[in-house]
Amino acid sequence: MSHLLKYAKEEDYKFENVNLSWVLDGALTQMRSKLEANSVAVSRAYLSGPTVRADADKLRQVFSNMIDNAIDAMESRKDERRLEFAIQNNGNGMAAVRIRDNGSSARSSIHFTRRRKPAPGSDSASRKR
Numbered sequence: 001m002s003h004l005l006k007y008a009k010e011e012d013y014k015f016e017n018v019n020l021s022w023v024l025d026g027a028l029t030q031m032r033s034k035l036e037a038n039s040v041a042v043s044r045a046y047l048s049g050p051t052v053r054a055d056a057d058k059l060r061q062v063f064s065n066m067i068d069n070a071i072d073a074m075e076s077r078k079d080e081r082r083l084e085f086a087i088q089n090n091g092n093g094m095a096a097v098r099i100r101d102n103g104s105s106a107r108s109s110i111h112f113t114r115r116r117k118p119a120p121g122s123d124s125a126s127r128k129r
Helices: 002-008 020-030 032-037 056-073
Strands: 012-014 016-019 040-045 051-054 081-091 094-101 108-113 126-128
Touching (some): 012 056, 016 020, 016 056, 020 032, 020 051, 020 056, 020 081, 020 094, 032 040, 032 056, 056 081, 056 094
Parallel strands (some): 040 081
Antiparallel strands (some): 012 126, 016 051, 094 108
């Protein structure tokens, strides 16, 4: 029950410039033991990633949850289990992270857009959910 309450309360966000590849690699490191225990082969189609403005800890948790869901979706597979990651820098301040597994889940992607100016009334240092 306490994990549900965590999502129900307001949280502070700490937005800063973060490298997408570092955050994604951090999530892969966090999930390493579950990936290995489930014999999941990981493929990374990126060397580095663009810098985006985000809360690195929250973003790492999003990626970890997506990886966890993908591992669960591949649970019934008897043959090879694969998880593929790609980061695309789409230019003009936009980027995409694609996560693909060979389980029963749908393909996932997250798109990032960098604003040139903060929106009126927004606080770029901290936001509430």
